[in-house]
Amino acid sequence: KISEAVVRRLPVYLRYLNNLKAMNVRTVSSQQLGEALDLNPAQIRKDLACFGEFGRKGIGYEVNYLVEKIKSILKLDKQVNVLLVGAGHLGHAISNYNAYLKDSMRIVAIFDADPHKIGKKIVNMMIQPLEELANTVKEKNIRIAIIAVPADAAQAVADRLVAAGITGILNFAPTNLRVPENVRVHDADVTMELHSLAYYL
């Protein structure tokens, strides 16, 4: 019942609010949020009203309360287990970051095809071979996977993930994945934010 556009904005709010929380900032106004997130303050108030969050005149919104509220809407108040395929540069960056953030979407398993990497550890997790995918997905109750392998390997990896029971994929490989209707794929591109920066130069 919350529109797709608002759902996609919620993590953006959350990131900014988490940073405020880390700096012990107690309240934030829609003006501040608007400036920080490049959104119109009226849009901010409309978004937050979607889930009953009304700021208080002269005070604004309470940071901690907003953080908890948004996390519960995004179901981030419970840990969601995620697996990562591809322990290369990107895979390492993502696993370290994930552990550092103590994200409630927690990477709990990492896979790679390279025999020199299998068995090594990243963030206290042993890199596993793809053969162990289906078992690990069951044992660790994982429904979401991150693909960080080269483009030409991505479709085959996606097929194995779907066969293993994964229903949500965050794909970094520069290729359009083909998946069954019940599987959701989000394509990530770190450089897209770069492209929209250029427009404003």
Place this chain on the structure above:
Amino acid sequence: KISEAVVRRLPVYLRYLNNLKAMNVRTVSSQQLGEALDLNPAQIRKDLACFGEFGRKGIGYEVNYLVEKIKSILKLDKQVNVLLVGAGHLGHAISNYNAYLKDSMRIVAIFDADPHKIGKKIVNMMIQPLEELANTVKEKNIRIAIIAVPADAAQAVADRLVAAGITGILNFAPTNLRVPENVRVHDADVTMELHSLAYYL
């Protein structure tokens, strides 16, 4: 004169269209675009109409033409020089990806503070010390920078970038950067797409 919301969507269109182009697909309908990008086809048609792009009934839009049109709006039809600070896991992943994509926003210089990394090469570029920032920005006509250093180093790096003449920053460090009014910062977070995936589980 194109709204912020549409500008932010354009790189998303571009990524998908580039993949179609790479697969030699000639035309695409607003339905297909809508399904692939999780947008309402009516929204797609409205966005593309913003810059005079009207699909043809029964045919849809021409992929190559749309790609060129969007690139020119985002000023991606000319090469825009970018520098990267932080040659760690994320920095390596981004530089390789940038070179592979032959992105018109091209990383042309990489900096790091680690003496063991300075002087080494990534993608044919020698990693430079931060002391060379101002000169390199001038010589290579760079106005945009990517920050991929740890959170506690990010603000100091941003200060040096601003002092060197950078006016656009793509920030990956999990911290809110403080910059002058004329400098634009976009915060990137690869895990935000992950969070909006969880909502749909």
